[in-house]
Amino acid sequence: MQFKHPEILYALFLLLIPIIVHLFQLRKFQKVAFTNVAFLKEAILQTRKSSQIKKWLILLTRMLLLAALVFAFAQPFTSKSNNFNIEKETVIYLDNSFSMQAKGNQGELLKRAIQDIISNVPENENISIFTNDDVFKNTTIKAIKNDLLKLEYSSNQLTTEAALLKSKTFFNQKSNTLKNIVLISDFQEDKQVFKTTKDTLINLNIVKLNPINKNNISIDSLYISETNPTALKLKVILKNSGIAIENLPVSLYNNDNLIAKTSVAINQDAETTFSLPVNETINGKITIEDSNLQFDNSLYFNINKAIKINVLSINGQDDDFLKRIYTNTEFNYNSTPINKLNYNLIDTQNLIILNELNSIPVALSSALNQLIKQDGTLILIPSKTIKNASYNQFLMNYNCSFKNLITSNKRITTINYSHPLYNNGVFEKQVKNFQYPKVNSFYNVACSGFSSVLSFEDGKTFLGQRLNTYMFSSALNKDNSNFKNSPLIVPTLYNIAKQSFKIPQLYYTIGKENTFDVETKMQQDAVLSLVNNDLNMIPKQQYFNNKVVINTSEEPSGAGIYSITNKNSIVKNVSYNYNRNESKLAYRDLSALKHVTVSDSVTKIFDTIKSDTKVNALWKWFVIFALALLIIEMLILKFFK
Numbered sequence: 001m002q003f004k005h006p007e008i009l010y011a012l013f014l015l016l017i018p019i020i021v022h023l024f025q026l027r028k029f030q031k032v033a034f035t036n037v038a039f040l041k042e043a044i045l046q047t048r049k050s051s052q053i054k055k056w057l058i059l060l061t062r063m064l065l066l067a068a069l070v071f072a073f074a075q076p077f078t079s080k081s082n083n084f085n086i087e088k089e090t091v092i093y094l095d096n097s098f099s100m101q102a103k104g105n106q107g108e109l110l111k112r113a114i115q116d117i118i119s120n121v122p123e124n125e126n127i128s129i130f131t132n133d134d135v136f137k138n139t140t141i142k143a144i145k146n147d148l149l150k151l152e153y154s155s156n157q158l159t160t161e162a163a164l165l166k167s168k169t170f171f172n173q174k175s176n177t178l179k180n181i182v183l184i185s186d187f188q189e190d191k192q193v194f195k196t197t198k199d200t201l202i203n204l205n206i207v208k209l210n211p212i213n214k215n216n217i218s219i220d221s222l223y224i225s226e227t228n229p230t231a232l233k234l235k236v237i238l239k240n241s242g243i244a245i246e247n248l249p250v251s252l253y254n255n256d257n258l259i260a261k262t263s264v265a266i267n268q269d270a271e272t273t274f275s276l277p278v279n280e281t282i283n284g285k286i287t288i289e290d291s292n293l294q295f296d297n298s299l300y301f302n303i304n305k306a307i308k309i310n311v312l313s314i315n316g317q318d319d320d321f322l323k324r325i326y327t328n329t330e331f332n333y334n335s336t337p338i339n340k341l342n343y344n345l346i347d348t349q350n351l352i353i354l355n356e357l358n359s360i361p362v363a364l365s366s367a368l369n370q371l372i373k374q375d376g377t378l379i380l381i382p383s384k385t386i387k388n389a390s391y392n393q394f395l396m397n398y399n400c401s402f403k404n405l406i407t408s409n410k411r412i413t414t415i416n417y418s419h420p421l422y423n424n425g426v427f428e429k430q431v432k433n434f435q436y437p438k439v440n441s442f443y444n445v446a447c448s449g450f451s452s453v454l455s456f457e458d459g460k461t462f463l464g465q466r467l468n469t470y471m472f473s474s475a476l477n478k479d480n481s482n483f484k485n486s487p488l489i490v491p492t493l494y495n496i497a498k499q500s501f502k503i504p505q506l507y508y509t510i511g512k513e514n515t516f517d518v519e520t521k522m523q524q525d526a527v528l529s530l531v532n533n534d535l536n537m538i539p540k541q542q543y544f545n546n547k548v549v550i551n552t553s554e555e556p557s558g559a560g561i562y563s564i565t566n567k568n569s570i571v572k573n574v575s576y577n578y579n580r581n582e583s584k585l586a587y588r589d590l591s592a593l594k595h596v597t598v599s600d601s602v603t604k605i606f607d608t609i610k611s612d613t614k615v616n617a618l619w620k621w622f623v624i625f626a627l628a629l630l631i632i633e634m635l636i637l638k639f640f641k
Helices: 006-023 037-074 109-120 141-149 160-168 320-325 343-348 362-373 388-398 489-500 602-612 619-639
Strands: 076-078 087-094 127-130 135-139 177-185 202-208 217-227 231-240 245-254 257-266 269-277 282-288 298-303 309-315 331-337 351-357 377-382 400-406 410-415 442-447 451-456 461-466 469-472 514-518 528-532 535-537 540-543 548-552 560-566 569-577 597-599
Touching: 006 037, 037 619, 087 109, 087 160, 109 141, 109 602, 127 141, 135 141, 160 177, 177 602, 202 602, 217 282, 217 298, 231 245, 231 257, 231 282, 245 269, 257 269, 298 560, 298 569, 309 343, 309 489, 320 331, 320 489, 343 362, 351 489, 362 377, 362 388, 377 489, 388 400, 442 461, 514 569, 528 548, 597 602
Parallel strands: 087 127, 087 177, 177 202, 202 597, 309 331, 309 351, 351 377, 377 469
Antiparallel strands: 127 135, 217 231, 231 269, 245 257, 245 282, 282 298, 400 442, 410 451, 451 461, 461 469, 514 548, 528 535, 528 560, 540 548, 560 569
């Protein structure tokens, strides 16, 4: 027990007063004459004995009464002696991700948590609070109350492990402080494993907020499933994490105009298809009606005017196989023999193919190097009779060289399935045994920094890649190889061309690294902007001769259709949507966690934290004790005869 005013305890010396009063009899006795002395003696003995007991009882009660009053004015209290005089630090992680839109017993989980924090944390107590986007370090509830009330939902979501690690960075380096971490979230399931370890310096508290309704329907994705000369089929995938729905309306908008509507029955998954005209610009939006989470009820997409990729083949051999791959519907394909090459065409190309040239002239070598610096793509197919010095002079910048020609049959047996040319659904599964294409001769190539795309059975490279350059080690003409007849040639050459100019996709996901190309001519120092209503931002971009490469990651942060503008001119549109990871309302089981306090209430957690440094005032009990002693004294004086 401790005292707020210990100096008042000196008043306990006043206890001497009742002792002095009771021990010294200052009253004079009066003599009374009695006839029967024997009787008087007996009466006197009896009176002295009972009077002495009464005096000692009164003395005891008065001393206790006075002591209780002294203790009451000294204001005694109790506390946890280890924590009371220690500085306290509290760090709060408040999850404001989209899943916190779900409703609990008292409204939306996030809004209720904010109210509970404001109610339970003293206004002037120093704390740190951070969310998925914002940080309020070493502040008070009074200072940030309005910011908390205006807090918006975020498309970002910290993992539990990341939130815990970030929490620890807010503490100072003092060792004699009481550190508390409070993680407030619904703790959705994710791929990360969350484990807690014992930390004697930090108290970890978890508030797991539980929604009362775990039903949610989301628009998961969409893609073009089929294209014909007049129309394309747009397939929409929907997901359901709750009870089955027999009739869910699905609407398709172009800008603000409703152009199609249908309904689907959905248990766990469902899909529906819309038909759209070919060669028509669509600023689309798919919407559903779902009263639970709102962020995944819309999906934006764009179908822009088709852009053809420029492909130039410089031929030393027949290029019929290239013409069949690079058709006029998707590519601007041009071919020319080396002796008729117009060098002015090179700067405007996205892909250049050296089709079995015997040598690479110096002028062409210089132009190709400049094209590659401007993010162009090159495919090199050697002839069977190359001039090594000419090729190796060009390949010197790539630390690569052609050695001797090996006239031996080799089968092409190894496919690098993880390569970007093949990891986008080209193969349904990895094929271990198929009709392998073969070559009759190939060059022994020495290269550093080249990754194998296709390899021979002995592991040597048939097709290698370094940055934007793809190089075959063998001629592809029908006399030397049957690769032209292999099913591999179409996806290989087609995807190389497709990746030479990254046409914007139907939509992009916010928070991921997104890169696409925009075909436009720009003046010096000009920049492209992303515009959506009042939002105008300049993304990371790089300008080349005939295109601008745009890269986005954290921004834009809001879903919608954005216009890519060059000054006041709209070049094209691109769509961004929120990640659908939070659409499935499945949650972690935290019951097995150790060294942590878990609760479903913000109030309970803060009551626990307060109890660690709680002061129990005892002065009221001493006042009550004094009143009780006063009553006892009065009863003794009245009834003790």
